[in-house]
Amino acid sequence: MARLLWLDxxxxxxxxxxxxxxxxxxxHWWGVHQDSHLAFVARLLGPEIVGMAWIALVPRVPRPGAASRMSADxxxxxxxxxxRGQGIGSALVEAASEYAARRGSLRVTVSSGRKAVPVYERLGFESSRQLLQRLPR
Incomplete structure (x- = not known):
């Protein structure tokens, strides 16, 4: 995974x-964050990892009637x-999204590069006017 992150x-x-x-x-980082981050990997026929996707799960503040809420990214x-072009990335995103849903996340977010937006849209992701961001000043 370190090699893939380097290549990316x-x-x-x-x-x-x-x-x-x-x-x-x-x-070391993953050891510290193993409770909140999980990696999904793809291999073809050999031992080499050819794809990855990470999911970050963070508990949200409880609400009345919803004591256990999660955010997933x-x-x-x-x-x-x-x-590429074999559906590996899509399969990884689907697996990570399904995992997040099983863990109680009501939604999954992603910050995407411009080229990947159509891929995420095909997988059911939509833009949201309610999801805002503030960059450091």
């Missing part, structure tokens, strides 16, 4: 040493260039 960020194959250093940091969806 830099777009070039990293040196093994770079992956090793980043993987150690990722492992899909993050860091990436499929290697060679494996």
């Amino acid at each position: 960020t830099h777009g070039v194959e990293p040196a093994p040493a770079q992956v090793a250093v980043f993987a150690a940091g990722l492992a 899909i993050q860091s969806v990436f499929v290697t260039v060679e494996s």
